[in-house]
Each structure stands twice: as C-alpha cells, then as structure tokens.
Amino acid sequence: MSTRRLRQSRNFSRAATIAATVALSIVAFSTPIAVAGPLADFYDAPVATLGTATPGEVVRSRPVNSPKGFGLGFDIERILYRSTDTHDLPMVVSGYTMTPTAPWTGPGPRPVIAYAPGTSGMADRCAGSAVLGTVGSSPAILPLLLAGYRVVATDYQGLGTPGGHTYLNRIASGRALLDVARTADVEPTTPVVLFGYSEGGFASASAAELAATYAPELNIQGAYVGAPPADPTLNIDTLDNTGLGSAVLFAVDGMINAYPDRAAGIRDLFDSDGIAALDAAQNWCTTDPAASEIVRTTELTRDGRPLTEQLSNPVLAEITAANTVGRIAPAMPVYLSHAVEDDTVPIEQSRTLLGRWRDLGAEITYREYDLPAIPVEGANHQPGALAAYNDVMPWIAGLIHAGVEPAGTTR
Template sequence: MKLLSLTCALVVLAVSLVLSPEPVSADPAGTDFYDTPVADLDAYAPGAILRREPVPQLDVLGSHTERILYRSADPRDRAVAVSGLLITPTSAWTGPGPRPVIAYAPGSYGIADRCSGSSVQGMATTIPALLPLLEQGYQVVTTDYQGLGTPGEYEFLGRVAGARAVLDSARAAAGETDAPVVVYGYSAGGFASAAAAELASTYAPDLSVVGAFVGAAPTDPVLRVEGQDGTGTAATMLYTIDGLIGAHPDRAGEIRSLFNDRGRAVLDAVLDFCTFDAYEYGKLRSEDLTADGTSLSALMTGPVLGSLTAANTVGFTAPIAPVMIVQGVHDSSVGIEQSRLLAQRWRAAGAADVTVREFDFGTELVPAFDHTAANAAAYPEAIGWIERLVARSSE
C-alpha cells in the first residue's frame, strides 16, 4: 500500500507541475519572493522564517508545502536570506516527542539562480526524493543554499556556507521545539550534509542533530575535479572556481589569472548553467583552459587555490552524531574513493559511529546508473536507521 501511495503521489505531482497555469515561483501578492530585501535582517535569529508562501501544487501524501525565506549567516558571519521548502504532514505525529525534522540538502542542478531547488526545475527533481521521508510522517525542510535563487554569490561545495544553510533550515523547521533532526543529502547535497554534520555541534548546538545521511558526497574538491576532467560534463569542474571567486571577490583577479582566454570564457559561461548545459562544451581538458597548461587539480593544491581548497574539504572534523555513508561502487559522477576516504578521515578524526553502505549493481557497462540508483536503493535501510535514531533520542 505504501508503494502504491508513493506511485500515485508521484503521478499527481508530475501532472500538477506540468498543468499548473501559474509559475509555482510566483508570489500571490505579485512581489518577488526571492529578491525583495528583508528589513533589519541582522535583527533576526539564525533560522528565523522571514517570508513564506504556500505551494499547493506540491501538497502530496497529506502534506502542506510552503516556500520559505529564512535567515542564515555566510562564512564571514554576515546575515543572509536563504530560500527553501518546508513540507509538513497534516496528520498528527503519533510518535514520542515532537515531530522529527529531516533537513534535506538537495543535489546540484547547476549554479544559476534559475536552478535553485525550490524553482520549478529543482522541485521536479527534489520532491520525488522526499516522498519516502514524508511517508514516515517526518517534517521535511530543504535549502536552496546561500546565493542560489536569492541575492548574493553561490559558493558551490562551500563547506561553511553549505553547512550553515542546512542547519539554519533545520532551525526554521524545528522552531522552538527540541525536535530530533536528521540531515540528509545526496551528491552535492551529501557534501552539504557531511559539512553540516561536522559543524552542527559548534554552529548550531541548540539543535538536536541525531544523525546525518551522506550519499555519494564529493567531499574532496581535488578528487571531484580529477573525476570530472575530460568527461562530458567537464565544464562543471569550474563551478568550484566560480564559487571561490564569488566567496573571495578580493582575490578574483588572482584566481582568474590562472586561466587562459578560453578558460575565462568557460568560467563566465558556467555561471548560467543548469544540469544539462555542461554537455554543450563536450569533453574539456583542464590543461587546455589554464594559463600555463597545468591541470586544474594541480592548481587546486597550489599557492593560489590550495588554502581555499583545503578550507572546503570535508572529513577532518569528527561529527558527534552517527553518520551513514552510502554510494554505488561504479558511480561515474562521484568516484567511490570519495566515500571511502571520507569514512577513513572521519574515523581517524575520532568519529565513533560511522556506517558505510556500498551498492554493487554490476553496472560496469552503464556506470551512470549507479549514482542515482544507490540513492533509491538505500532508502529502506536509511529509513530504518533514521527510525532507530529518532527512537533513541526520545529515551
């Protein structure tokens, strides 16, 4: 019956998004939900909801969906407004304590504002992934990340920015309750979930973070670039560089000087990329884009980018909550060595509860299958794992 209800919900969702006469990003009052400035933003506490609007097209499985704007803090501790979705089941929570919160970190749909997770494009991909969590009666909140959809620069795979966006979304959902929180992310979202797990005890000690699900996370920027170099989506290698330029505008000239004219043109072009736009450039080699023919992965450990890369590498701070790391062994989007290295680093740092689950689908001939398949295959075990964490938190 649960499988049937999920299937029906997916069909309803797809039809509603396609047939909706109005863009679901439109504010009922006609104002711009994302761009309208928030007065006295600094006066709000992290996680405070600044603006909200219903998104009835997404009310599936007996839930109420809202687009929210909430207060967070960027890596320089400046107040920023971040957008996302808050989905609350309408039925009463029958478990012990307050309703648990899943702070869901979406994967990457690109780095242009139009690719944000609460946009039409982002929701069509994200919402189906949330249905198994909503089916359990959990409240789910998602983040668009700092500067994605909202004013400001989006730091792709930025450790501090991503972690704070996720943790403050959890604050927005939990409100004044002590609801157990599980951070949950896959792919680029897995990176943000892993970063949130590391920073939770210091940035958000008020939250009851009881666990973190980390799927196929590119937590080592150098390995990510090496894995993308020369592939059909190689242009996405430069997402990270554009993010660093946005996060460190005082060093923009220095960073851009590492690239030749063609490289700088690609840097500029990918700022408006969503998921499939990267294929336009084909199998780029980073050596053909840099000023001196050095590979991008080598530059990322060099004098200009080395310290910035290190600051955005996850794995050297032990999470205090249990973590589950999941990935397909033949994943061609994020190499399996990423998950293995993350587990190794966390354990070496003193993490006491790290569960690793690898899936071998025997898909060497179709390796792209593994990246998304592992996310779906992990749900039964992940749901049981979350249930145990939630139950333990109420003891």
Template sequence: MLMPGHALPHPVAMLRVFLILSLPLTLIFCIGGSLPLAKADESHYAEFYTPPSPLPGDSAPGDLIRSEPSRLVLEPSGQLGAFVADGTRIMYTSTGAKGELIAVTGTYFEPHNPWPGNGPRPLIAFSTIPYGLGDQCAPSRMFNQGMHASVGNSGFDLMLNFEETFIATMVARGFAIVVTDGEGLGTPGIPTFLNRLSGGQTLIDAARAAMKLPNTSLDPNGPVAFWGYSSGGAASASAAELAPTYAPELNLVGAWAGAVPADLSLILPYADGSILVGALGYLLNGIAAAYPELAQPLSTTLTPRGVEMFERNQVMCLVETMMSFGLRHAAPYFTTNPAELIAAEPLKTVIDAQRIGRLKPQAPTFILANRWDPFVPWGGGHQLALDWCAQGADVQFWTNEQPPFLNKTATNHLLTYWVDGERSMQWVADRFNGLPTTPNCGAI
C-alpha cells in the same frame, strides 16, 4: 518504524526512468554548446526572493525573515499525483561563506499524515544535489513547477526536480521536511557551490527557521536529522560536524550523507570527460563567490572556452550544463594543466579548507558511497568515515556495490541514491525512534 504502502519507486523502475531521461539528453547534449544563452523569466519570484537591505539588525542565524504559502507539484500540471503535505516558502538568516549574515530561501513541508513513530514529529533538514547556479534552479522554485523549461529568445534551459520522489515519500511517512536553497541560489548573488561552511551552516539554519514557523506540528525542541546527497551530502556531513559548536541547542539525532565530496582534490580525474564535467564551472564560480580576491587570478587561468563555461554556468541549471559541456575534457578550458592548477596556491589552500572530516560529529552519521562512483570517488567518502571514526564518532559506512555502468553518464553516481533509498530512510527513521545504532568503524 515506517509507514507501509509509501515505498520509494522500485530500483528497476527508477533505472527505466533514468534511461528514458538520459538517452534524449545524450543525443542532444552535443548541440547544447551552440544554443543561445539560457535566461528564464523569473520576474514573478522577485519580490519574495529579494532580501531586505539591510537585514534586520537584531537578526541571528536561523531567524525567519518572511514566509508565504508555496504551491507543491510533482509535475507542471499539478494533476498527476501530489505531495501529501502543505508547502511554505521561507526566507531566513544564516551565516555565509565569509562569515557574514545572509538571507537564504527554502521550502517547509507540513505533512498531512501523522507521525507514526515515537516522540514528537521529526524534522529532516534536506540539502539537494546540484540543481545549477541560475536562480531559476532553486529547489524552492522547482517545487512550484515540477520541471523547469525555458525556450525561444531566452535560449534553452531544462531542469527536473530529481529528488521529489524522496521528499514525497518522506512526507507521506509523517516526516516534516525543510529544503534549503543554500547561499546565493534564488536570492541575489552566485551560489558558493561546495563551500564547507556555507553548505553546513545554511542547512543547520534551515532547521532552526522551520522550528520557528508558526502553525506547524513541530515541537520547537523536537528531533532533527540532516539529509543530503552529492553536493547535498557535503552540506549534510558539514552540518553534522559543525552542529556541536554552531547550533548546540539543536536536538540533532543523526545525519545521512550520500556520495560525499569530502575532499575536492580527488574529483577532477573522475569528472574529466564525464557528462558532469561542467560542474567544474560551478566549483570555480563557488570559489570566486566565497573568495572574491581570487576571482581575477582565476580568470587568468581560463581560456576563452573556459571563460564561456564560467560565465554561462552562472545562469544555467544542471541539465543544460550537461548538454552544453558534458563528455568534454577539462584541459581546453584552462591555460595550464588543471591538475597542477588545483595543486598549487592559491587554490590548494582554498580546496583544502573545504575538507570535511576534521571535526567530530556528536550525532550518529550514515555515509553512503558507491564503489565505482564516476564523479565523487568512493575513496573520499571512505576516508571521511575513517577520519570521523578516529575521533570516536558513531559512524555507519555503507558501500553500494552496483557495478560500473555507462560511467561517463554518471549513472553509478545518480542511481545509487535510489537503489539505497529505502535503506537510508530506514536508518533515519530508526534515529527518530531512538533505536540503537549499528556503527561499523572496526570493519571499514
């Protein structure tokens, strides 16, 4: 049951918006590499985002460390539209990639509208697409700004809050939302990008922390669903299969995961030459952050251009990454064939450890994949569905057949999210309303 009158923007309108945004990016990405290093002034965030040291000794994953009101805007002025919700910035404890207790930040959205469905107000724990590795890219900061821009002596940096249309629609329909920043984003350190354990655990613990916030409309034992697309899809899928053992007390009713990079070994041929090739720098930084012992061996595999990409990516948001490194080939960044590098030790074992699909989710899952996705291949999401089905999980796998279009710009990867947004939110609403699932394991 969904509230009428709060639909996502029509796919054609979203296509128009995407083209308007992508054309200027395409024109200026080629000069991005000559621009000075971007470094935004985020000093006013420092106090909240600096964790206590040490963390409270009696802390458990999902405990709240601190919270404060958070201004929510759809665009920088805050005058053009609004979230129908109140925002709270949170810092909470979770388990990092190395198994240690860490501090993570995020945003909780308390809807103004009532929940029109069955049972208590539901909570969606939301993991975003890759926003970048720089602290200024943290979703919890982007919700204060709508769009981040930094120019002048600090260089050029730009980031759009791509997923605000989803979150604004969800809260208008009565869903409570908690969006995690993930490990190392906003808080000190380098994000452990696409690390399976870190991504899943920080998303689960965001839900736990939201349930502990005072003065919300949530029932502490109320229903929860996970949501994520692209790297967020990996976090949602990982959370779904980790939850039975990591958070058995959570009332998890479903997990929606789109464009899931379930097998990282498949991505390189797709990313090579695309506008998102710079995300390889995110992955290398994520590996070095999660496995510090590999940082030095990894550095020896990089050319000077590769070292520049690796270091610059640590302070960049996604749009600058596309402009600085997009539409290049990966080979000039490495001293050896990058395909051979990821197929050999020690990266082979590390990348294999991020494989999603070896554990069985107990809650229903929905996997969305575009047949011609130019960045996260359809085959990875399809195999994830097969792996979960083989273990007896409740899986609905949906293939978006949007035909290839400007694939090096990753249009199919990004636009699929909005094209199937309504279908996806209806599936989540059905889980909260207790409707029967429609698994299709026998037809995939």
C-alpha cells in the same frame, strides 16, 4: 563493531514500500506546483530585517499550492531565511518546507528532516524552491513525507537569492542546512536528522561537522551522507575531460563566489576561453545541453596544465583545504553510503572520508552498494541514492524511535 537491530515506527513499513519505488514518484510530481504570485519579487526584493534577524529566522515566506498523491496531503511554503556565510556575515538563503497534514502519531514532536539537495546548477532558476513539484525536486523527499516527517530544504547560498552560488563551500552549505532546520521552530526535544546525497551529501557532512559549535541547541539525532564529493581535488580530477565536466566549472565558480577577494587571482589561472567558460557556467542548470559538453581544463588554463595541478597554487591551496570534509568528527551518528560503480563521485571519496572520521572517533555506519554498471557516462551516480533508501529509512526510524543508535557494521 556489532550491529543493533533498529526498532521501526508504525509508519515505517509504508515508507519503505514507497522508498523501494521512489523512482515512480517522478511521474506523480512532474507537474510544476503553482506559485502564489510572481517569483521575482519573492527572491529579489530587499530584506529589510536581515541585519536584526537571527540565524534560522524566516524573513519571508509564501504558501505554495501542493498536489495530493499516495493518500498523503502536505502543506508547502517557499521561504527566505537568515544564515551566515563563510566570512561570518549575514546572508539570505532560500528554501522550502513540506509538512504532512496528517497528525504525527509517533512519540514526541514531529521529527524534522533538514534536506540538502544534490547538484542542480549555478543559476537562480535551478534552485529547488523555484522548481517545486518538478522532476528535480520532490521525488527523493516523498518517502520522508510518507513516514510523517516534516522536511525543510535549503537551496544553498546564492542559488535563488542574489549573489553567486557558493558551490561545495563547506562553511556556507553546512550553515545553510543547519539554519534551515532552525526555521522549523523546533522544540528542544524535536528530533532533527540531516539528509543529503551528492552535493547534498557534502552539505550534510559539513553540517554534521559544524553542528556542535554552530547550532548546539538542535537535537540532531543523526546525519545521512550519501556519495559526498568530500575532497575538492579528487572531485575535479574525476570530472575533468568528461561530459560531466560542468561540475568542474561549478567548483571553480563556487570558489570565486565564496571568496571575492581572491576571485581575480583564481580567474588569472585561466585563459580567455577558460574565463568565458566560467562566466557561462554561472548561468547553467545541469539540465541545460551546455552542461553536458566535455570540459578539458588543459584547454582552459593559461599555462595548459590541468586544473588539478593548479590546486597547489597558493591562491587555491588554502581554499581547497578549507573545503575538504573530514577534519572534524561529527557529534552524532552518521550513515555514509556510496555505490561502488559511481562514475560521477568516485567511491574513493567516501572510503577516504570514512577513514578520516573513524580516526577521529566518529560513529559511522557505512554501506557500499555493488550495483550493475550502466554503460552511459554519469548514469551510475543516482542509482546509489535509490539503493540506499531501504537501509537509510529504517536507520532514521531507529534514531527517532529508539534513541541514538550506535554505529553499525561496515558492509
């Protein structure tokens, strides 16, 4: 395939400069943003209008005092909005919006980035909207704001709002991302770009597959999909017997939370220690010490077999198949990227997804980053996100300012 040079906006050079040093923004945004009122009543108070709200309708909002930095001001709102779960039932999802206060100087309406965050845990306190302004929230968004884009971010189902987090559920996370884009009250011509890395990459990929049928009115120009754990089986196999194994517990808990009618059957695969571990993980954030302990599923299952061997069980087989990305061709261009040495989400995830999507005729720009390996478990995942920014930002600018860009070369 040939590659077209991407035309850049006037704002891009500034954004790219900051993107190259995005890690420095962690310092600037490490002080939590002040909350206007108690959080509990915002998240937990019943939403009387849920039954009549339409997907993407904001049912509650609250302004957040925002910091100033890098010569940029922006307005922030914490939001609750209506979405639709994997069983087609209405649900309330939390999230937030960030809008630069400076006027948009590019063509047409201000572009909207529908942002899907990476894994933060299972407890409500881990939600991105609950930790606005801390290390876990703003740094990755800063280059997007500097480019002048409006960012609308989802917390996903059950992360912040009542109910359990449906971790790595294709339908729930994809719909939550599409519906948070709808919260921006976009015009028919407003460019929308899906954006996510890690769990966020999974959500962005899921949304890209679902957009044509679930949100056809959105003018989605493209989707950035970074290091997606697209296949649940490979995800569990990689993280079992490691200090990153809390994500295995998160994955099982996500199934239990998403499919309550099958919860008993799933839990029955585990012994008392396994059930205790699953229950404990429902209250973890990834920053908790317990989330870094080694998890060996052979010590948690009832029959002593690893969890990957249990995935052919009728209880789990249908669930894992339903939550594997790559069965539907996205209707928009996709930028798929991955670090070669990623030890959290192995690069085979993206290589397999690339093959599946291209076999279906999707337009994919694919990039692998061969970065120096870091001899610390789990340390080779995030560098792939930082490395991608200098390529992804001009790709997004090209979509927005030069029209939909055909797929580039595989590098």
